[in-house]
Amino acid sequence: MKQMLKAEGLTKRYGPVVALSNATFSARAGAITGFLGPNGAGKSTAMRLFLGLDRPTSGTALIDGKRIDEWPIPARKIGAVLDTQCAHPSRRAIDSVRWAAKLAGAGQGQAESLLDRVGLTDVAGQRVGRFSLGMRQRLALAIALVGNPEIVVLDEPMNGLDPDGIAWLKALLRQFRDQGRTIFLSSHLLAEMEDLIDDLVVIAQSKIVGAGSAESFIKRFQSHTVSVECDNPEALGAAISKAGGRVLGVVGSQRLQVTGITPVMVGQIARDSRIAIFGLKEEHNLQRAFAQATADKTGIRGEVG
Numbered sequence: 079m080k081q082m083l084k085a086e087g088l089t090k091r092y093g094p095v096v097a098l099s100n101a102t103f104s105a106r107a108g109a110i111t112g113f114l115g116p117n118g119a120g121k122s123t124a125m126r127l128f129l130g131l132d133r134p135t136s137g138t139a140l141i142d143g144k145r146i147d148e149w150p151i152p153a154r155k156i157g158a159v160l161d162t163q164c165a166h167p168s169r170r171a172i173d174s175v176r177w178a179a180k181l182a183g184a185g186q187g188q189a190e191s192l193l194d195r196v197g198l199t200d201v202a203g204q205r206v207g208r209f210s211l212g213m214r215q216r217l218a219l220a221i222a223l224v225g226n227p228e229i230v231v232l233d234e235p236m237n238g239l240d241p242d243g244i245a246w247l248k249a250l251l252r253q254f255r256d257q258g259r260t261i262f263l264s265s266h267l268l269a270e271m272e273d274l275i276d277d278l279v280v281i282a283q284s285k286i287v288g289a290g291s292a293e294s295f296i297k298r299f300q301s302h303t304v305s306v307e308c309d310n311p312e313a314l315g316a317a318i319s320k321a322g323g324r325v326l327g328v329v330g331s332q333r334l335q336v337t338g339i340t341p342v343m344v345g346q347i348a349r350d351s352r353i354a355i356f357g358l359k360e361e362h363n364l365q366r367a368f369a370q371a372t373a374d375k376t377g378i379r380g381e382v383g
């Protein structure tokens with residue numbers, strides 16, 4: 079398993095602000111790694127350090143074993159979208175990609191095929207200043223891909239995309255993963271990534287607080303709630319507590335929320351207690367679990383996988 083991005087003891091200070099503190103993590107080839115953390119956690123800073131856009135205060139950020147400036151044509155190794163303002167507003171989309179392709183030493187016709195790949199062929203001749211945020215995300219991605227890079231780094235790539243755009247981007251990233259590339263993407267929303275990522279690195283307040291397989295993180299931190307509508311929530315709540323479940327609350331006169339118990343068990347307890355159930359729903363509160371995990375850093379210190 080080849081580690082294509084590797085941060086070791088990576089620290090960045092901006093005057094008194096510690097943007098990244100002693101961060102050690104990696105991303106492997108043939109996998110999609112989600113870099114997750116709340117706003118201001120230090121995700122963009124880490125990405126900038128890998129790309130050589132800023133210098134670390136201490137520690138190293140290596141791309142396939144070397145710093146970015148040690149690669150003769152970095153665009154062939156790594157392509158990134160950190161900012162969707164990557165093309166001049168008065169320039170046509172096709173010219174922006176042609177210019178980037180020329181810098182990366184890409185062949186003729188590459189710009190057209192990249193615009194096609196990101197679904198912008200119809201607007202190739204339009205000026206970038208008129209593009210929506212979603213269109214700029216697509217254009218920035220085309221520019222990042224000019225060198226046919228082995229590693230793709232994207233900062234909050236779902237921002238500005240509509241549901242169709244998100245589905246399209248996820249399919250493209252899975253294709254890249256299956257080609258053996260390394261995909262590293264940041265987000266502050268675990269929910270938008272949970273069906274996409276293989277691995278994750280979680281950051282909060284400049285520190286890495288967890289890393290490992292996405293599956294084990296989701297299993298460990300996902301909380302299940304069962305919401306049940308019945309004709310006697312108090313009695314059902316008492317019976318569920320007795321059976322080892324935990325009552326979270328009663329909403330209105332008929333709805334009870336419980337955790338630590340399966341819906342099947344809730345049904346059996348209600349039957350045995352002669353309580354009529356009108357509705358039963360299982361809710362997965364992954365988003366809440368992630369928010370708690372990053373708010374309380376001690377909760378997920380160390381390896382998750």
Ligand SMILES: Nc1ncnc2c1ncn2[C@@H]1O[C@H](COP(=O)(O)OP(=O)(O)OP(=O)(O)O)[C@@H](O)[C@H]1O
Nearest residue numbers: 092095096097115116117118119120121122123124
């Ligand atoms: N050039 C800079 N000068 C001063 N402080 C900075 C600079 N860049 C980032 N910071 C600070 O470093 C911290 C981490 O910022 P960073 O942009 O890396 O976070 P992030 O996780 O990418 O958040 P977001 O999703 O909001 O972009 C923040 O407190 C930010 O204000």
